[in-house]
Amino acid sequence: QVQLQESGPGLVKPSGTLSLTCTVSGGSISSSNWWSWVRQPPGKGLEWIGEIYHIGSTNYNPSLKSRVTISVDKSKNQFSLKLSSVTAADTAVYYCATSVVPTHFDYWGQGTLVTVSS
Amino acid sequence: IQLTQSPSSLSASVGDRVTITCRASQGISSYLAWYQKKPGKAPKLLIYAASTLQSGVPSRFSGSGSGTDFTLTISSLQPEDFATYYCQQLNRYPRLFTFGPGTKVDIK
Numbered sequence: 001q002v003q004l005q006e007s008g009p010g011l012v013k014p015s016g017t018l019s020l021t022c023t024v025s026g027g028s029i030s031s032s033n034w035w036s037w038v039r040q041p042p043g044k045g046l047e048w049i050g051e052i053y054h055i056g057s058t059n060y061n062p063s064l065k066s067r068v069t070i071s072v073d074k075s076k077n078q079f080s081l082k083l084s085s086v087t088a089a090d091t092a093v094y095y096c097a098t099s100v101v102p103t104h105f106d107y108w109g110q111g112t113l114v115t116v117s118s
Numbered sequence: 119i120q121l122t123q124s125p126s127s128l129s130a131s132v133g134d135r136v137t138i139t140c141r142a143s144q145g146i147s148s149y150l151a152w153y154q155k156k157p158g159k160a161p162k163l164l165i166y167a168a169s170t171l172q173s174g175v176p177s178r179f180s181g182s183g184s185g186t187d188f189t190l191t192i193s194s195l196q197p198e199d200f201a202t203y204y205c206q207q208l209n210r211y212p213r214l215f216t217f218g219p220g221t222k223v224d225i226k
Binding site for chain 2: 034036038040045046047048051059061062095097099101102103104105106108109110111
């Protein structure tokens with residue numbers, strides 16, 4: 001069973017870059033999964049950020065595309081998120097997620113809270 | 119494609135039948151999923167492909183619909199079901215996931 005674990009700084013300064021990593025265990029990141037990032041700002045709903053396939057193909061939410069980069073490190077069985085030029089509006093719990101069937105998400109990390117503040 | 123959910127919140131009692139609606143701004147394929155979200159927990163997949171129950175999810179949860187209108191039904195609400203429920207759709211080309219705004223189910 002695939003398990004996902006997010007890691008990264010919990011505090012990022014405004015205008016800085018948010019960087020998170022998701023470590024995959026119980027499965028290979030080179031399997032036929034798309035690997036996604038989803039976030040939830042405090043008191044708000046879920047927002048899909050983007051996804052990557054192990055060969056490097058990516059898809060991003062158009063609302064964030066200019067600031068987002070998702071990459072994969074097959075040697076570490078990890079994928080990562082970088083979100084640039086952050087503001088307080090980017091404060092959220094960030095989840096990594098995946099599924100064998102690439103139409104929904106049945107495996108989720110526990111989530112990590114990232115606060116944007118000086 | 120935008121998703122709307124109704125109601126945005128509801129109060130119900132244990133044993134009640136609860137129905138939540140998700141409406142798409144245009145016709146979508148059956149790539150419609152439902153999640154349960156509790157505070158401090160990751161979303162939990164309940165239903166995918168509009169009506170397929172995820173393994174391990176109690177049979178009191180069911181999904182239906184096609185085109186633009188989809189529903190999640192809880193046949194007999196249990197104490198552990200008080201949560202926020204989200205629908206999610208996939209636009210295949212280009213790939214883009216969208217979540218509905220959520221429906222909060224709390225105790226009457």
